[in-house]
Amino acid sequence: MRYAIGFALQNLGEIPPAREQMEKALMLRRAHGSTLEVAETLGGLGIVCWWEGDYRQGERRFNQSLKLLQGHTSERAIDLRLDALINFAGMLIDAGHYRRSVEISREAIAAAHNAPGLAAETRASMWGNLATAEESLKNFDAASAAFDKTLMLQEQATGKMHPSYAVVLNNQAQLFFNMGQPGKAIDNFKESLRIRRKTLGNHHPQITTALFNLAHVQIAVGDLQAAERNALEALAVAKAAYKPGNYRIGKAHEVLAELYVRTGRPKLALEHALPAKKIYAQLQSVDPAAPRHVDTLLAQIRAAEAGRPPPIPAKP
Secondary structure (H helix, E strand, O other): HHHHHHOOOOOOOHHHHHHHHHHHHHHHHHOOOHHHHHHHHHHHHHHHHHHHOOHHHHHHHHHHHHHHHHHOOHHHHHHHHHHHHHHHHHHHHHHHOOHHHHHHHHHHHHHHHHHHOOOOOHHHHHHHHHHHHHHHOOOOOHHHHHHHHHHHHHHHOOOOOOOOHHHHHHHHHHHHOOOOHHHHHHHHHHHHHHHHHHHHHHOOOOHHHHHHHHHHHHHHHHHHHHHHHHHHHHHHHHHHHOOOOOHHHHHHHHHHHHHHHHHHHHHHHHHHHHHHHHHHHOOOOOHHHHHHHHHHHHHHHHHHHOOOOOOOOOOO
């Protein structure tokens, strides 16, 4: 029951109480449960660590779960191993470890051959991780093919009006943007946000990611009023949903700093760039592109204050 409560709280975005319940479940299962039950709980704690931005601890928990599952060939053990691999690969993307995520995703896809009855949604998750990791490595053809597979499987599993389908749209939008198709990216981001609002409400943590991703592309195309509105909402939702210092709070600050640099408001830009820099510096693991982008923004802010030409911006 502790595990079930913790898992439900995690799905609702209530991360601190989810951790409390999961840790109690782990203690009880280690004392009284089976190996598979302990592995399940470790995988659940890995997800909690992921959402808290503690990627190093998340990696430890996922690896512990996978180690316990070695040698177990029951259907339940295979399902638990696939869940751990899928979530591990997803977390590695957020941590910026794209090659490792590709490896883990391909391991999951290969393992799925031993699970012919595996749900389409689970298959969609592993293909979605592969697509996003390949896109992050600029392997655009491989990413595009993997996203097509993911969307097909996800629609088959849940239909389009589902948070998981919204996640795939969001990630495919990143591919469109990086391929120089910002219009298609914005359409995807808007539809992803619409689905999340409809299915999760306006205050769920997933809304934060949808909002600051949309705002970033709106800045790029010059739709600055809409970008400011979305980025401010992203920050408000993130602060309400996460503990101080969470990566997603930093990301919302980063996007606002970018917006205010773009609109010639260096004082406001500094008010957001500095918290973003502080958050990224305190995280044990973070995509290195994020702090590099903040450093570039800070250099632009200082140049603007000194009346110098701004340096060439780095891609976030």
